Amino acid sequence: MSDSQEDLIVPRKWHDALPRESWKQFERVGTGHSWFEVYRVTTDVYALYEPGQFQEVISYLVLGGERACLVDTGFGMGDMRGLVDELTDLPITVVNTHTHVDHVAENNLFDDVAVFDHPFARENAVTGRDHESVKRSLSEGMVWKPLPEGFNADMWYIPPFRVTRWLHDGDTVDLGGRTLEVHHTPGHSPDSICLLDREARLFWTGDIFYNAPLYVYGATADLDDFIESYRKMVALSRHYNWLLPGHNETYVDKEVLARVFKTAEDIRAGEGGEYREQDRRGTVIHRYDREGFAIIVRAP
């Protein structure tokens, strides 16, 4: 990549887009954990947002009558356990949308962890990720806010974790008066799931959808799976109104899913129109930009 060419994955000064306007619609909840911005998305759903790092990870705390579900445990720079304990006294069940590092980093601090049953997830649970393989996420330009006091950037790694429940497509997670349905939606990663709360009409999408370039180029991504998952997500959409993604922004209108679906099908058919190309360490990627999202695929 030449200096003058904009990186298609990490734009220079990515944090100039912050703070994102859409967060202002929610009540901000003050906590003793400044790495996280906590917002009340609905009366009983908190978004735990990490805008200080390029990924802008969002985890969620979903309160039920008897338990709370922590949807993902973040990127590990903040103190997720301490934050969650500050927000609720309910016992916690962690459910991971998938096992990429930025969603499981503090799984090891929780007793009850539910993950989709796939060899990819089983391997990640056993191995974690060592410092060498994750340190790039803290390198120059990737972190914008001061890292939390007590966080040791030179030692940072993703610990292995114990899974107490292996989830399957169609399973439910019962929080007492509130049920989350598990829908297997591979494409971003083979172990990706969405969670549906029919009563509240909410749909957690993990990384298969967020308002930013959708990565369908990595080693664990697959465009055919991605398209089939979108077919399923769109078919389910009569049961929900709002999307709660794993990055950047939340409470997104579901209408965008049909447009992502169409764009992905067009790309596969070679009819995606204009794209930008870049060679990323040997993988040539094509980026297709649309209103409100982009799709990045491996060059065919």
Ligand SMILES: [Zn+2]
């Ligand atoms: Zn991911």
